[in-house]
Amino acid sequence: MAIITLGGNQIETSGNLPSVGSKALDFELVALDLSTKTLKDFKGSHLILNIFPSVNTRICSSSVRAFNKTAASLNNAKVLCISRDLPFAQKEFCAAEGIDNVVMLSDFKTAAFGKNYGLLITTGSFDALLSRCIIIIDKNGTIIYTEQVPEIGQEPNYEAALKALVNE
Numbered sequence: 001m002a003i004i005t006l007g008g009n010q011i012e013t014s015g016n017l018p019s020v021g022s023k024a025l026d027f028e029l030v031a032l033d034l035s036t037k038t039l040k041d042f043k044g045s046h047l048i049l050n051i052f053p054s055v056n057t058r059i060c061s062s063s064v065r066a067f068n069k070t071a072a073s074l075n076n077a078k079v080l081c082i083s084r085d086l087p088f089a090q091k092e093f094c095a096a097e098g099i100d101n102v103v104m105l106s107d108f109k110t111a112a113f114g115k116n117y118g119l120l121i122t123t124g125s126f127d128a129l130l131s132r133c134i135i136i137i138d139k140n141g142t143i144i145y146t147e148q149v150p151e152i153g154q155e156p157n158y159e160a161a162l163k164a165l166v167n168e
Contacts, residue, residue, distance in 0.1 A: 004131055006124055006152045013131050015118025017146045024137045027113045029082060029105035032091045037105055039141065046077040046165060047137040050102070050156075051119060053129040055085050055093045059155055063132075064093070066158055067102055076139065077165060084108050084129055119148065126152065134161045 002013045018025065024047075026039045050067050052059070067079045079102040083090070090104040107113040107130065114120030119131045134156045136145035145164035149156050 001122070002118065002131075002148055004148065004150050004152065006126055008151075009124060011124035011126065011152075012122050013118060013148075014115050014120040014122050017118055017133060017135065017148055018143050020143055020146060022143050024135075024141050024143055025116050027116065028110075029080075029107055029113055030087055030109060031106075032087050032094070032104055034087060037103075039137075042078055042080070043141075044076075044139055046074075046139050047135075048077060048079045048161065048165065049082060049133070049135040049137065050079055051082045051117075051130050051133040051135065053083060053121070053126055053132065053152065055081070055083055055090055055104075059132070059153060062155060063158075064099060064102060064104075065097065066155075069101075070158070070162060074165075078103055080105055082107060082113065082130065084111065084114070132156060136161060136164050 002016050029037050031037050050063050064081050081102045082105045084107050087106050114130045119133050121129050121131050132149040134147045138144050147156055
């Protein structure tokens with residue numbers, strides 16, 4: 001498990017992020033149209049997984065906006081924004097904000113993604129939500145970058161994440 005903080009208070013996650021150099025685990029997440037998406041659906045593309053507790057909070061929505069802006073200029077890369085929000089809430093947020101360059105996905109059904117990737121929060125007031133993380137997967141399914149933000153209220157290091165992708 002990883003220990004991170006929420007408002008300065010320690011909380012725990014279900015495990016540790018996958019190691020750089022390891023193969024990405026398959027997943028089943030729910031898209032805005034309620035279809036199921038797996039890792040195989042994005043085969044051949046570099047993936048930026050922007051993972052966060054809820055799109056309806058300030059830092060989480062900022063990360064979606066930041067990656068939406070960046071995603072428009074990426075070649076052969078897709079940004080997957082993943083939370084446990086219901087797809088209806090994700091869709092409403094995207095419509096209100098004009099978000100159309102990222103793929104919104106939800107882990108609301110089983111939390112299997114959060115558990116398998118070691119980032120499901122297991123203690124504290126955000127128990128059962130996903131911690132704020134960035135995972136970059138290359139087009140061959142290998143993890144090339146990870147970041148778990150140590151304090152939920154902080155934004156991820158966008159520059160480092162994008163640099164890892166560009167250096168790929």
